[in-house]
Amino acid sequence: MSLHLHPPIPAALEPQLLLLPLMGVSVSAGFPSPAEDWAEERVDLNLRYVQHAEATFYFTVSGDSMVSPIAERSIPDGATLIVDRALSAKHDDIVVAVIDSDFTVKRLYCRNKRLALVAENLAYPPIVMGDEQELSIWGVVTAWIVRPR
């Protein structure tokens, strides 16, 4: 692109266009902070709950298939899942899997050469993998967040 060159915009026309002098900017030097040597990094949820940042993704849970009578295993509708793809899924992990091109969150059963995806909610029957069927695990759930309000 070739460009016409216009003369500088006259200051009188548009005084606001002028950038401000950087000179004369003083930094106040007062007392050193007595707390400075004691400062620590603030606690960060990422450091505690995200092991592999580049492999971590978030999902929103939809539905009640993981609602359980056992409180600590229960994942309600609307919860945010933290999913780590760098981990290999093992027996009893909660995983995000792809079934018929849809994402599903279930507990992985993997014992005695039997493979199934189990809902925590007893109203949902387990999804049992046949011999021919391939199970596609998208990632392993490492934590979930539930907001009470």
Next chain:
Amino acid sequence: MDSEAAMIALVDVNNFYVSCQRVFEPNLIGKPVVVLSNNDGCVISRSAEAKAVGVKMGAPWHQLRDFAEQEGIIARSSNYALYADMSHRVMTILSRFSPNQEIYSIDECFLSFDGLPQDHTELGQEIRSTVLQWTGLPVCVGIAPTKTLAKLANHIAKKQARFNSVCEWQKLSPSQQDAQMQALAASEVWGIGRRISERMAQEGIHTIADLRTANADQIRQRYSIVVQRTVHELRGIPSIELEESTPDKQQILCSRSFGQAIYTEQELGEAISIYIARAAEKLRKQGSVAGSLAVFIRSNPFRPKDPQYSQHILVPLTQASDDTLLLTRAALWVLKRIYRTGFAYAKAGVMLCDLQPRTAVQGHLFLQTADPIKRAALNKVMDDINRQWGRGSIRVASAGFNHGWKMRQNKVSPYWTTRWDDLPKTR
């Protein structure tokens, strides 16, 4: 370090945009899928299945629509927020494998394998499987003593299944190397564009093998030192260095076509205000100030029956700046001078030029306007808010609110990795 040990890997993501879509839409796997450019104009990424049914790169979508319906081709608008995030993930993962990395484009990266003791093909396979598991994206790896050969090896890894996505050039025998080079056109070489390769064909250089054995001095005389370097690189002599940090941009351009024609200065002003905001944000991110800025507007040259108008002006700023408010004012001042009524405007843009590091800016003795520290703080707050709450959450009022002219992106997928409300759902 022994210079003979020089070894470079080129890692790139296969069909990057389509592959990003497939991570979050498993139903697209195995189907012909294309991603469209801004405004849903042209095909800019194709799945292997879409290539197989003959969809060409750059094909205009409106010409393709009937064929797409017939072939079951699925189209998506480009989702750059997603691609940028996925790219960042891939590049960060790759940085673990080598201390020297040159990010070449959104989906391509050179890594130095110099002095890495491992078997290089094994290392390439480890890179491939790690990126695939961590991000869901398939990559190919080419490994060779020069960047040009690494590009070539990558091309071979991609096209020939027996390499399993990783091709180490030095593991091919000299006769195999020669056969590969004879089978590929010179235009497949990195840096050899269409015009050069057409000229080469007239002078008897058809294949990569021809180019490699050409007289390097003559090549320099007839073409350029750049092409001569390419010849050296094809012979395995490193002539193009790994650039570990990308140099700061010298100009920042932000321009778009509108979804529908606009007629008023006010609407043009809204678009230009938004482009300035984007450009100024980039400017601050790289720690530069702009010494001048250009604004351009034009009608639609593809509608020759309409009256046509196109104009642009570059104005120097009295003092270089990175302040969105000041740059917006300057841009609107320019717009006022180039705007003419009676035209259907199809595109507008802004360019920030004469960039220099903020620290190099001279103080100005006689100018005194708003408090510079307050202005810098204001811009920082604006950047912080927009980063946290989404682009455009806070903006200058001249950017407007309605934006009937905004890009057409009818097939855009959710921003799965960058917005809470768009997270993928799992049942």
